[in-house]
Structure formats: C-alpha cells, structure tokens
Amino acid sequence: MLSSVVTVGAVRSLASLSRRLSANQPSSPEAAPGPEPETRAPFPDSDDRRPWKDPSDCSVLLFPGQGSQFVGMGRGLLKYPNVKEMFSVAQKILGYDLLALCLQGPEEELRKTVHCQPAVFVTSLAAVERLNYENPKAIEMCVAAAGFSVGEFAALVFSGAMNFPEALYAVKVRAEAMQKASELAPSGMLSVIGKPQAHYKHACMQAKEHCRSLGVQDPVCSVANYLFPDGRVFAGHQKALDFLQENSRSLKFSRARPLPVSGAFHTEMMESAIEPLREVLRQVEVRRPEINVYSNVDGKRYMNESHVRRQLVKQLVSPVKWEQTLHEIYERTQGRKFPDTYELGPGKQLGATLQRCNRKAFLKYAHVEVTAYEDD
Numbered sequence: 001m002l003s004s005v006v007t008v009g010a011v012r013s014l015a016s017l018s019r020r021l022s023a024n025q026p027s028s029p030e031a032a033p034g035p036e037p038e039t040r041a042p043f044p045d046s047d048d049r050r051p052w053k054d055p056s057d058c059s060v061l062l063f064p065g066q067g068s069q070f071v072g073m074g075r076g077l078l079k080y081p082n083v084k085e086m087f088s089v090a091q092k093i094l095g096y097d098l099l100a101l102c103l104q105g106p107e108e109e110l111r112k113t114v115h116c117q118p119a120v121f122v123t124s125l126a127a128v129e130r131l132n133y134e135n136p137k138a139i140e141m142c143v144a145a146a147g148f149s150v151g152e153f154a155a156l157v158f159s160g161a162m163n164f165p166e167a168l169y170a171v172k173v174r175a176e177a178m179q180k181a182s183e184l185a186p187s188g189m190l191s192v193i194g195k196p197q198a199h200y201k202h203a204c205m206q207a208k209e210h211c212r213s214l215g216v217q218d219p220v221c222s223v224a225n226y227l228f229p230d231g232r233v234f235a236g237h238q239k240a241l242d243f244l245q246e247n248s249r250s251l252k253f254s255r256a257r258p259l260p261v262s263g264a265f266h267t268e269m270m271e272s273a274i275e276p277l278r279e280v281l282r283q284v285e286v287r288r289p290e291i292n293v294y295s296n297v298d299g300k301r302y303m304n305e306s307h308v309r310r311q312l313v314k315q316l317v318s319p320v321k322w323e324q325t326l327h328e329i330y331e332r333t334q335g336r337k338f339p340d341t342y343e344l345g346p347g348k349q350l351g352a353t354l355q356r357c358n359r360k361a362f363l364k365y366a367h368v369e370v371t372a373y374e375d376d
Helices: 008-013 015-023 083-094 098-104 107-111 113-134 136-140 151-158 164-182 200-213 238-246 268-283 305-315 322-330 349-357
Strands: 059-063 142-147 187-194 221-228 231-237 253-258 292-294 340-344 365-368
Touching (some): 059 349, 083 098, 083 113, 083 164, 098 107, 098 113, 107 113, 113 136, 113 151, 113 164, 113 340, 113 365, 142 151, 142 322, 151 164, 151 292, 151 305, 164 268, 187 221, 187 238, 200 221, 200 231, 200 238, 221 238, 221 322, 221 349, 231 238, 231 268, 238 253, 268 305, 292 322, 322 349, 340 349, 349 365
Parallel strands (some): 059 142, 059 340, 142 292, 340 365
Antiparallel strands (some): 187 231, 187 253, 221 231
16 A cells, blocks of 8 residues: 555545535635636536536636646636635645645656646646636536546546545555656656658667667557657657657657656556556545546546546556547537637647647637736
C-alpha cells in the first residue's frame, strides 16, 4: 500500500467540502468581470442529472495534461469563487503548499511528475470556476469533456463521475507511482512532426536496435501520443529518443523536440504504476459520468463506473489516442453546427491539436486563462 499523508478515509471526510463548493452560490470576487453566475454547480452531484441540450447550442470542455505546466499558473484564478478553498483542500491531501509551488516554483520542482500532475489537475478545475463565473451558460450547456492523460481525471470530476478530493488523492497516488517508475531507468518523451514519408513504427524499430547495440536490454520505444495527423510523441529509453532526435532528418521528421517530463509515460515502462493506481481506484467512489467523457485509451466515451476504473488503469501503459478522441467528439453530419470548445488549464496545446485535426471546430475554440490579464 502506498504511503500518503492522508488515507482514503480522511479524503472521504473532505468530500462534503467538494459537494459544498459545488452547491454554494458563488460570491462576487473583487474586480472580477462578467455576469452574475447561476447557482448551478460546476461539479454536479450524481443525482442532479443534466437535461437534454440542443446540439446547435452546446459546449465541450478540454483539460490539458502534464507538460503544460508553468510557474505562475493559477495567479489569475484566485479571485474567483471556491478557488482558494480548492487549493486549501489540496494542501491537506498532498501535504505541501501546491498553490505556492504553482505561483512561485521553483520550475524544476513543478516539473517533477509527483508535483506536476496534481498542479495541472487542480489548476484546470480552478479554471472551471472562472468559466462558471464569466460564462455560466458554457457550463450549463456542456455536453462532453475530455482530458489529456492526467487531464482525464479533471474531466471526470467535472462530469460528476468523481468528487474533487478523492480524485485528487487518486492523482497523487498515480503521480507518485509514475515518478517511481520513471526513476527505474533513464527515459523520456520526444514530440515529433513527421513528413508524409515518415514511418513511425520503423523508426521505433531502428531506435530499439540502436539501444541493443549499446547494451540496453529490452529497450522500449513506441508512440505514446497520437496528437494530430503526422503529430506523434515517442516515449521510451533515453538512448532510443536520442537516436530519433539525432537521425530526425533521415527518418523524415520535420521537427523533433524533447518534452519537459521525467518518464516514458503511456508505455510498458509504467507497468509498476498499474497496481498502486488500481488499488486506489478500488477505494474511491466512481459514478457514471453525467455527460459524455472520452477515454484516452480508445477515444470512446465511458459507459459506466467499472469502465472508468478499467480504462484509467489501462491508460498508464497505452498510447493517448487524442487525435481519435477529437474525431469522435466532433464527428457530425454535414450542416450540423460545431459546439463552443473551451480549454481549461495551463497552456494552449489542446487548442493547437484541435486546429490541426478540425479547423472548423477550432473556429469556436477559446482558452480560459489561468493568469490574470492585468498581471501579464
């Protein structure tokens, strides 16, 4: 059993706070723009089923993953209802001051998996509070959500499938287990944009053969993220990624750039993290999502509680099929309008992938800023 500053039982005692945050009518933050919000909760209880929405007037929420973090994120969210309380709950669950780490760094600490995943998760849900204040209709009319890797937990909280404290505890356990797995061997991730002639599986085979020639046993190199057409992220042993980067021209890559992460996520190198995550997901409450939430594993929507638990575990060692997820979300008959899309959390990477996957859908994309405009 993983050690933690709090037990699942203690986290469960905080669940009432999560529901109270959702049920409270938000108070007006100082100098915050926008209309008065509705009293409806951004994180609904399971018995508050969302009504049917007109598909021509609805929204989709996207939540980013690890790698989108930056020092200063969250600064523009503190004046919105519930946000400070969310970070206070996070401090109790995590055992350290997450808000100070987000605002002040240091960057090398924020970049660590064990800190980064909770930071992105909480900041993304804090951005929901901003959107709920400034544009409550976007929350009320939301019909679908998806999250990239750890962002999937934020999407599930928003959907009512998990409550905030318990989901954060699961993210904590996940991050700790992935951090430990990443320390077993030098590894990482490499973002690549390929030319039409690029052959990604063959590139992986060459990289693994190179590793074997250097004495690396059972080398790992595979596509970990499918981002957009010809946009891939490789993950595996560091020597394999170095080979890909050094030979990018002959492999027909137009760009190859290391990602600011500390492990080969979504590959078999994360196998040691499976059991800790599976165990904590057995302990936390999971409900059927109240809106469509899409799994990274296959791009399909979650069907029930056991499906959520099963896919979240499988996600650790499976590639993130983000391109396929976007196609699933935005597929529609000709003439049917696209929804408004909001990216909630640090960075605009998901908007960039949407633009490359579906330009028409991107025309209705907006990013909810996590830093204050006046402070930029």
